[in-house]
Amino acid sequence: MRKRSPRGSGGLLGDEILDAATELLIAGDGGAGVSIRAVAARVGVTPPSIYLHFADKEELLDAVCARFFEQFDDVMVAAADGIDDLTERGVAQGLAYVRFAIDNPVIFREAFARPTTEPTQTDQVLMASAFQRMRATVAEAMEAGVLPRGEVTAMVLRLWSIAHGVADLMTAKPGLPWGQDLTLAEDVLRAALTGFGQESVKSELLRRDER
Template sequence: MTTRRRARSPRGAGEILAEEIIEAAGELLVEHGDDTAMSIRAVANRVGVTPPSIYLHFADKDALLDAVCARYFARLDDQLAAATEGIDDPLDRALKLGLAYIRFAVATPVLYRVAFGKPADAAHPSKVDQVLAASAYTRFVDTVAELADEGMFGHDEVNEVVLELWAAAHGVASLMLAKPGLGWGDEFVRAESMLKAVCLGRALMSGHADFRDPATARTWLETLRSR
């Protein structure tokens, strides 16, 4: 275990110490693969301070974990922005957002698992929830709203479609992490196919209420194939 020697901090350096604590906690998470080894004492040793110094910034281990994961998801917004830069078509952008989300999760499995390892409290949103609401979720909402403007979905369906798209991306990412040998294909081709199915399938059901009936949908597909 690495222990840093730390000189006495100058007055006003509390924010710097908090950043070092978050960084050290994140390092421990990644090194050990889960949060079992990320105790307050272990983080204090890594930073080079005493455990009470940690508690001045974070009430307990859960609060520190929340801060670490919030920092992690703040980086996701940069990845989403880069993946969709210059893409004007909202459908293409929606798919790129979903794929960027999946790639980010697969590239950082430990932090992703920890971030979603505990149930959310709707009455008291965590820092992770706040970061997602202000970044990734907003990007999905804005893009799906553009699709609604084009008539692909109803404007009253935007939040539903966003939830379904996010659920698909999260489900694919979680399954890729848990079962990497299932044949996902190079460049996430299977993940992209599933995201397209969600977007286009939802658009069909939105525009044609009869398609919600399996028999009607099957008849329509058979007619389409016969052409």
């Protein structure tokens, strides 16, 4: 059992709890291997100490996933850095999402394991960071005519659904013949963006015909 954190170090203990829960989550290949008692034992405290920080196991696991996805904002920034072509930037951001999932499959699956009616902490992290990065790309692409003008959030959700579907399949079924790189994922994402872009061209041609 580790030495207990000194009185007044609640933030430190909270981080240690998250670290322990993350280790158990990954080692057990999912949330089934995580319990308040197991986390408490790993940290070296009593179970009631865990409840001072997290109401229950679900809240703890959500916090684990949220902390992990906070790193994804930096990944999205790096993915888009220096790419002026808006289609290529969108593909790069989608690929970053897929790659992040493949590199961290257990936490990725856990983050989306249960349907929720209210936004979770993980949802809030994604909406405040990675979602906004993609939203900025989509808004710029609409303004430039690369994507059809319309509701930006709706288009982001369409593109996110496509990237998430690819990521979900590749993490859930890694034994399928995906190839040695992300070429297949890239093809799917580029096809989607190109398809939406063609809608923009058709819309512009229709507007010209109506003049």
